[in-house]
Amino acid sequence: MSDTTGPVSAGLLVIGDEILSGRTKDRNIGYIAEYLTAIGIDLSEVRVVPDIEDEIVAALNAMRARYTYVFTTGGIGPTHDDITADAVAKAFGVSIGVDPRARAMLLERIPEADLNEARLRMARIPAGAELVANKVSKAPGFWIGNVIVMAGVPTIMQAMLDEVAPKLKTGVRMLAETVRADAKEGDIGGPLAAIAAAHPEVSIGSYPFQDEEGRPNANLVVRSRDEGKLAAALAAVREMLASLPR
Amino acid sequence: MSDTTGPVSAGLLVIGDEILSGRTKDRNIGYIAEYLTAIGIDLSEVRVVPDIEDEIVAALNAMRARYTYVFTTGGIGPTHDDITADAVAKAFGVSIGVDPRARAMLLERIPEADLNEARLRMARIPAGAELVANKVSKAPGFWIGNVIVMAGVPTIMQAMLDEVAPKLKTGVRMLAETVRADAKEGDIGGPLAAIAAAHPEVSIGSYPFQDEEGRPNANLVVRSRDEGKLAAALAAVREMLASLPR
Numbered sequence: 001m002s003d004t005t006g007p008v009s010a011g012l013l014v015i016g017d018e019i020l021s022g023r024t025k026d027r028n029i030g031y032i033a034e035y036l037t038a039i040g041i042d043l044s045e046v047r048v049v050p051d052i053e054d055e056i057v058a059a060l061n062a063m064r065a066r067y068t069y070v071f072t073t074g075g076i077g078p079t080h081d082d083i084t085a086d087a088v089a090k091a092f093g094v095s096i097g098v099d100p101r102a103r104a105m106l107l108e109r110i111p112e113a114d115l116n117e118a119r120l121r122m123a124r125i126p127a128g129a130e131l132v133a134n135k136v137s138k139a140p141g142f143w144i145g146n147v148i149v150m151a152g153v154p155t156i157m158q159a160m161l162d163e164v165a166p167k168l169k170t171g172v173r174m175l176a177e178t179v180r181a182d183a184k185e186g187d188i189g190g191p192l193a194a195i196a197a198a199h200p201e202v203s204i205g206s207y208p209f210q211d212e213e214g215r216p217n218a219n220l221v222v223r224s225r226d227e228g229k230l231a232a233a234l235a236a237v238r239e240m241l242a243s244l245p246r
Numbered sequence: 247m248s249d250t251t252g253p254v255s256a257g258l259l260v261i262g263d264e265i266l267s268g269r270t271k272d273r274n275i276g277y278i279a280e281y282l283t284a285i286g287i288d289l290s291e292v293r294v295v296p297d298i299e300d301e302i303v304a305a306l307n308a309m310r311a312r313y314t315y316v317f318t319t320g321g322i323g324p325t326h327d328d329i330t331a332d333a334v335a336k337a338f339g340v341s342i343g344v345d346p347r348a349r350a351m352l353l354e355r356i357p358e359a360d361l362n363e364a365r366l367r368m369a370r371i372p373a374g375a376e377l378v379a380n381k382v383s384k385a386p387g388f389w390i391g392n393v394i395v396m397a398g399v400p401t402i403m404q405a406m407l408d409e410v411a412p413k414l415k416t417g418v419r420m421l422a423e424t425v426r427a428d429a430k431e432g433d434i435g436g437p438l439a440a441i442a443a444a445h446p447e448v449s450i451g452s453y454p455f456q457d458e459e460g461r462p463n464a465n466l467v468v469r470s471r472d473e474g475k476l477a478a479a480l481a482a483v484r485e486m487l488a489s490l491p492r
């Protein structure tokens with residue numbers, strides 16, 4: 001993992017009718033968000049689109065033009081509804097076919113006699129892509145341009161992310177500290193806004209929750225890439241909280 | 247709920263830095279997806295964007311031009327990072343200010359002496375919007391044009407969705423049946439693709455899972471708005487599965 005000075009951004013494209021119908025509850029967005037944040041990549045946008053080629057192509061082209069990386073999940077299995085690889089090839093305007101390296105990976109797990117046309121779909125890789133190894137079930141993901149294509153099954157997606165992470169350009173990590181307000185959001189909204197305005201390079205978020213005693217409470221999350229600026233804003237937040245009438 | 251003949255579509259815009267940083271795991275997408283599907287509205291796209299006005303405005307304008315409805319979650323609380331109402335007003339090009347109806351709702355819960363500027367933010371409503379009542383904590387959501395703005399806290403979002411659902415235009419419900427394949431996706435991919443091609447008005451999805459005995463298995467989900475077409479495709483799928491060598 002190489003550190004660079006500027007921020008590194010990412011988009012995430014979740015592909016699958018089953019997420020949009022509610023049949024499958026996505027478990028990848030939160031995982032990827034946390035993972036990228038931890039390695040110094042800012043997840044800037046997520047989109048969920050159906051298994052429709054034009055929708056995938058349009059979303060991919062919009063996002064890859066905007067972010068350092070675009071990650072996709074879903075749609076790279078052996079059935080007719082797995083159309084991600086073809087859509088990515090179309091978005092990049094490149095050809096697609098069975099990749100001998102990917103076929104070899106499949107043969108590590110699948111007897112050659114069982115490597116029918118359906119299973120060979122999993123070796124269809126756009127021209128010019130690098131493969132992303134899959135320790136769990138062998139069928140690889142791939143990396144083309146700034147787009148990284150991963151499986152939708154969480155364990156496999158996670159293995160693929162571990163595989164690509166060391167090769168990603170990463171930025172200065174966003175530092176974050178959480179302060180429990182022990183106050184109602186409505187009571188601190190005014191002073192908090194003033195602190196936010198006085199610390200423009202620090203982002204301050206307020207997240208309400210109900211505490212153990214059932215009272216409205218809030219977590220204040222202070223974020224910055226600069227340790228000193230983070231500390232200054234944190235001190236201001238703590239001082240404000242300490243000054244509240246109790 | 248009024249049934250119409252054509253499909254009714256929806257987009258969902260999730261607003262919040264905390265989802266993109268992974269700090270908060272979204273629990274609304276899956277709930278809303280399932281809810282809308284059940285009442286005959288097709289969720290066609292989801293986007294997650296940060297607490298940045300221009301990003302919210304751009305996503306909202308792209309989605310509201312495309313779908314029958316756009317639902318938003320998040321960013322309508324009392325703190326400085328709650329900017330959804332202002333962004334929606336900007337997207338529609340209308341003014342925004344404290345709405346007397348919304349202020350009255352807040353007063354059902356908040357003593358007038360406590361109704362400071364921060365809390366009054368929750369009564370800022372774009373001109374021309376209808377309010378969406380909030381049984382849980384009173385601060386309302388709102389409905390403007392085809393956009394329905396809801397809270398991010400799941401219990402409150404759910405109460406708001408219950409509030410608007412009876413007023414939504416709904417389409418013919420998508421019918422879905424799930425068949426457990428008891429086969430590997432790679433073994434059924436070929437015949438399943440042929441069935442999908444022969445039943446163009448039916449959507450067939452294949453979702454792999456590991457069964458109780460640790461073997462690769464798949465759920466086949468057959469979906470259609472037409473009962474007869476669904477039954478025909480289902481019969482073809484069952485026949486194909488029954489004919490597999492065991």
